Amino acid sequence: MKTAVFKIWRGDASGGAFRDYTAEVSEGMVVLDAIHDIQAMQANDLACRWNCKAGKCGSCSAEVNGMPKLLCMTRLNDLPLDKPITIEPMKAFPRLKDLITDVSWNFAVKKRIKPFKPRPPDAPDGTWRMAQEDVDRVQEFRKCIECFLCQDVCHVLRDHHKHDQFIGPRFLVYAAALEMHPLDTEDRIAELREAQGIGFCNITKCCTKVCPENIEITDNAIIPLKERVVDEFYDPLGWLWKKVRRRQERPPAHIS
Amino acid sequence: MTQAELTLPRRSFGQTMRADVWWAQPLVVFLGLGAFVVYSTWAAFQGRNYFFGPYLSPFYSPEIFGPSPHSWFGPKPGWWPAWLLFSPALLVLWAPGGFRLTCYYYRGAYYKAFWADPPACTVGEPRKSYLGERSFPLIMQNVHRYFLYIALLFLLVLLHDVWRALWFADPITGAVSFGLGVGTLVLAVNVVLLGGYTIGCHSLRHLVGGFLDQFSKSPACYRAYACVGCFNRRHMLWAWMSLFWVAFSDVYVRLCSLGVWHDFRIF
Numbered sequence: 468m469k470t471a472v473f474k475i476w477r478g479d480a481s482g483g484a485f486r487d488y489t490a491e492v493s494e495g496m497v498v499l500d501a502i503h504d505i506q507a508m509q510a511n512d513l514a515c516r517w518n519c520k521a522g523k524c525g526s527c528s529a530e531v532n533g534m535p536k537l538l539c540m541t542r543l544n545d546l547p548l549d550k551p552i553t554i555e556p557m558k559a560f561p562r563l564k565d566l567i568t569d570v571s572w573n574f575a576v577k578k579r580i581k582p583f584k585p586r587p588p589d590a591p592d593g594t595w596r597m598a599q600e601d602v603d604r605v606q607e608f609r610k611c612i613e614c615f616l617c618q619d620v621c622h623v624l625r626d627h628h629k630h631d632q633f634i635g636p637r638f639l640v641y642a643a644a645l646e647m648h649p650l651d652t653e654d655r656i657a658e659l660r661e662a663q664g665i666g667f668c669n670i671t672k673c674c675t676k677v678c679p680e681n682i683e684i685t686d687n688a689i690i691p692l693k694e695r696v697v698d699e700f701y702d703p704l705g706w707l708w709k710k711v712r713r714r715q716e717r718p719p720a721h722i723s
Numbered sequence: 724m725t726q727a728e729l730t731l732p733r734r735s736f737g738q739t740m741r742a743d744v745w746w747a748q749p750l751v752v753f754l755g756l757g758a759f760v761v762y763s764t765w766a767a768f769q770g771r772n773y774f775f776g777p778y779l780s781p782f783y784s785p786e787i788f789g790p791s792p793h794s795w796f797g798p799k800p801g802w803w804p805a806w807l808l809f810s811p812a813l814l815v816l817w818a819p820g821g822f823r824l825t826c827y828y829y830r831g832a833y834y835k836a837f838w839a840d841p842p843a844c845t846v847g848e849p850r851k852s853y854l855g856e857r858s859f860p861l862i863m864q865n866v867h868r869y870f871l872y873i874a875l876l877f878l879l880v881l882l883h884d885v886w887r888a889l890w891f892a893d894p895i896t897g898a899v900s901f902g903l904g905v906g907t908l909v910l911a912v913n914v915v916l917l918g919g920y921t922i923g924c925h926s927l928r929h930l931v932g933g934f935l936d937q938f939s940k941s942p943a944c945y946r947a948y949a950c951v952g953c954f955n956r957r958h959m960l961w962a963w964m965s966l967f968w969v970a971f972s973d974v975y976v977r978l979c980s981l982g983v984w985h986d987f988r989i990f
Contacts, residue, residue: 533740533845553740558845561731598939622841627853628731649937666857670831673844686925686955690827694868694929701865 468493471548473501475513476555479564486510487551492543498554499527499538502566514565522679525614529566530555535616535677538566557619570615576634579662583645584653601649607687608644610680613637617674617684623667633664636674636684643688646695656692656699665692736839738847745843752836756829759966763816766973770810772980773973777888778906780976781913781969785880786811793887815877819969822874825867827925828962830856868926878921881914891988903989906975913972916965923954923961 469492474485488505499517506513518524520539527538532546532553546552560568589596617636623629634642642663646655659665674684682688698705739745766773766782773780774791786793788800789811799809823829834840841848856864888907892899921927932948935941954961978984 530740530845532742535845547742550742553742555740558731558734598937600938600945601936604938620844622844622848623853623855625845626734626841626848627851628733629853647936649939651936660857664855664857666862667853667855669834669840669855669861670827671835671841671844672831673841676844685831686958690925691929691933693865694926694933697865697868697926698929698934701862702868704869 469548471501471543472551473505474551474553475502475505475510475565476553477510477513477565478562480562483562483565485553485555492548494544496543497539498531498536498541498543498546498552501543501552502538502554514563514567516567523612525612528557528614528616528619530557530619535619537614537616537679540679557615559619559621559624560615572630573613573615573618573635573637576638577641580634580638580642580645581653581655581658583648583651585650586652595650597649604687605644605647605649607682608640610682611637611640612680614679616677616679620673620677621668622671622673623664623669629664629667632662633667636668636689638663639665639668639692640682640684640688643692646692656695659692660696660700665689665696668693733851734847736847736849737842739843739845741843741845745846749836749839749843752832755963755966756833756836759970762970763820763973766970766977767812767816768808768810769977770808770812772977773812775906775976775979775986776892776904777890778904778910778976778979778986779884779887780812780973781881781884781910781917782816782973783812784884785815785877787814793884818870818873819877822867822870822921823962823966825864825870826962827867828958830864832959867924868930871921871924871926871930874921874924878914878918881910881917885911885914905987905989906979908989909972909975913965913968916961916968919954920958920961920965922951923956923958924951925955925958927951928955 470489471492473488473490475488477483477486488509490501490504492501499520502513502515506515515527515538517527517539519526522537522540525537528535529538530536531538531541535557538554554566556562556566556568560570560572563569585595588594615637618624621635623633624635642655642659645651645653668689670685670690672685675686678684763782773783774793779786779791779793783789785795787795788798790798794811803809835842839849854861856862885907888910889901889903890899891902891904928948928951931951932938932941932944935944938945938948975984979986
């Protein structure tokens with residue numbers, strides 16, 4: 468049977484190093500299978516977070532040959548097996564042990580985004596009516612499995628560590644899903660510009676490249692939000708146009 | 724949040740575990756955009772050989788002032804300072820240049836290729852500080868929609884240039900007749916490609932309908948949004964094809980004007 472060398476990062480928050488493991492490779496194997504094999508046969512203490520093995524839980528996020536990937540969705544026959552395969556934890560989050568990182572920062576960020584605030588129900592039974600074309604756009608964003616690969620690859624977090632000023636692509640997608648929702652009435656634009664730092668994004672599209680759900684993060688979520696920020700803060704003609712339209716739409720005052 | 728900041732290691736320039744040729748794409752972008760900038764700047768400063776018969780180079784269109792028969796308001800104005808170099812292209816080229824410079828696709832591409840910010844995904848950067856597009860000068864990128872408005876007007880002008888490129892003057896009698904030359908096709912393809920690029924603009928997609936949360940209330944906006952979205956999905960491809968072709972159109976007109984190439988008349 469064919470074998471491959473896996474260079475796996477071993478260590479914790481205080482430091483660590485790559486260690487080589489050789490494992491057998493069979494048809495249809497993914498990187499997570501190899502990790503499990505190494506765990507069972509060579510390194511029982513190797514820490515790796517995983518759950519569904521189907522690319523839907525977003526637990527097994529790590530970096531394979533330098534690119535953020537889900538271990539369970541990265542097939543070995545797509546990798547050059549003649550060279551060692553490097554597997555390391557995500558770099559935008561603090562390391563805990565081996566391939567596991569502390570992603571709790573993401574959950575704290577999510578709490579900072581204004582929640583869904585629907586308009587009053589359309590029907591007396593407390594339900595709403597939405598047209599399909601209104602929900603098509605936001606349905607794409609709901610495919611997100613929160614694997615945080617997009618957060619990991621984003622250089623604003625990964626290299627510049629702007630965790631306290633920028634919410635990252637995952638939460639720009641989340642904000643877009645709320646902001647573009649046909650029932651939502653909340654306004655998040657000022658916060659996106661200021662506290663959530665959408666202006667830090669310089670459209671490298673790396674987040675889109677690594678998304679395992681193929682969400683067009685940059686084109687469909689971030690850029691439309693940037694355009695809404697422009698509407699609100701950087702477009703004097705647009706601002707004037709809205710002002711005029713609002714005045715025209717205002718009902719005439721009644722003279723009694 | 725501060726814990727993450729404190730414990731994450733910093734990487735040095737070019738540091739990566741990527742095993743692929745990650746530098747190839749930024750290098751191609753660097754060479755492609757660099758070659759275009761060098762050629763277009765050279766061509767803009769020439770101020771001659773930019774028209775041939777009914778053809779006008781797109782770098783010089785609209786020719787507001789200039790010596791050619793395509794000029795809107797006649798030759799170089801008398802008030803133009805003598806010390807300032809004059810070329811009809813310099814009066815107009817800032818508009819399409821600004822449109823491309825502030826384009827969302829190009830921004831991402833040239834930040835990587837020219838500024839290594841980052842050089843490629845997951846590759847270490849040369850600088851520690853980072854301001855992004857939230858402060859001067861890059862906050863000025865938000866002006867993109869204004870360049871879009873001008874680019875849409877330029878498209879109409881270029882379309883008119885194609886119409887004019889269908890009318891050929893007889894060199895002996897001076898009589899004008901309808902015809903089609905290879906140059907006409909070159910200019911027509913240029914308008915199609917520039918049209919595909921401009922109509923696929925992210926700002927346009929937002930302005931025609933993307934700003935809405937309920938498309939069902941504005942079916943016309945929804946259709947326009949879907950139409951622009953179609954072009955937007957291949958925005959990068961349109962951007963490169965139109966960039967190449969607009970330069971080629973100038974090369975074609977220039978070489979015909981210099982007598983190096985012969986413009987073949989189809990009819």
